[in-house]
Amino acid sequence: MSQPTQAVIFDLDGVLTDTAELHYQSWQWLMDEMGIPFDRQRNEALRGLSRTESLETILGDKSSEFTAEQKAEIARRKNDDYLSRAMKMTPADLLPGAGELLNELRRRGILIAVASSSRNAEAVLDRLQIRPLLDVLVDGNDVPNSKPNPRVFLEAAERLGVPPARCVVVEDAASGVAAARAAGMRVVGIGPAERVGRAHRIKPAIADLPADELLELPEA
Numbered sequence: 001m002s003q004p005t006q007a008v009i010f011d012l013d014g015v016l017t018d019t020a021e022l023h024y025q026s027w028q029w030l031m032d033e034m035g036i037p038f039d040r041q042r043n044e045a046l047r048g049l050s051r052t053e054s055l056e057t058i059l060g061d062k063s064s065e066f067t068a069e070q071k072a073e074i075a076r077r078k079n080d081d082y083l084s085r086a087m088k089m090t091p092a093d094l095l096p097g098a099g100e101l102l103n104e105l106r107r108r109g110i111l112i113a114v115a116s117s118s119r120n121a122e123a124v125l126d127r128l129q130i131r132p133l134l135d136v137l138v139d140g141n142d143v144p145n146s147k148p149n150p151r152v153f154l155e156a157a158e159r160l161g162v163p164p165a166r167c168v169v170v171e172d173a174a175s176g177v178a179a180a181r182a183a184g185m186r187v188v189g190i191g192p193a194e195r196v197g198r199a200h201r202i203k204p205a206i207a208d209l210p211a212d213e214l215l216e217l218p219e220a
């Protein structure tokens with residue numbers, strides 16, 4: 001028997017909004033300029049990774065050709081470009097159904113957190129104008145260990161004052177699903193089974209996730 005759900009913890013990128021597309025556009029622009037092969041398929045491998053981990057993944061064998069300073073500069077340029085794209089976001093950039101689900105959960109007295117590895121989460125939430133709907137935000141500035149380390153979810157639960165067993169996570173990355181499970185939480189995976197197959201339930205998009213089903217999610 002699962003315990004009643006008291007809180008829902010959302011990942012941000014790829015769950016509430018598609019910043020994944022903006023990250024892709026920034027990496028593609030920069031890698032084109034540097035003459036390093038990159039495309040949408042390679043971008044898929046970056047889902048859930050931090051900026052530094054993403055750069056290492058993109059560079060692959062070429063990583064050793066760059067100094068740590070050069071890599072830091074590449075990461076900085078990528079982030080500047082991403083931020084200039086992200087600052088143009090509006091509430092229209094919430095994924096379909098996301099705003100409705102957040103409002104419905106609040107109406108039912110469910111606590112809501114966003115737990116993201118991103119260090120830009122607060123700026124994005126402000127642009128989407130959903131910060132007032134959240135009880136807690138934990139991002140990459142608060143917790144240095146990125147998913148699959150469970151720390152970001154455990155920190156969110158602690159700040160909410162809710163035991164992990166009474167939290168449900170909504171995630172779109174394999175690393176995020178693993179982090180939620182490691183935190184002892186139930187997790188809904190958004191996306192294809194090849195990516196989020198370890199989740200307790202899988203949905204193609206957040207629009208396909210009714211509040212009832214989310215709150216009554218049993219253990220696997």
Ligand SMILES: [Mg+2]
Binds near residue numbers: 012014171172
């Ligand atoms: Mg994500």
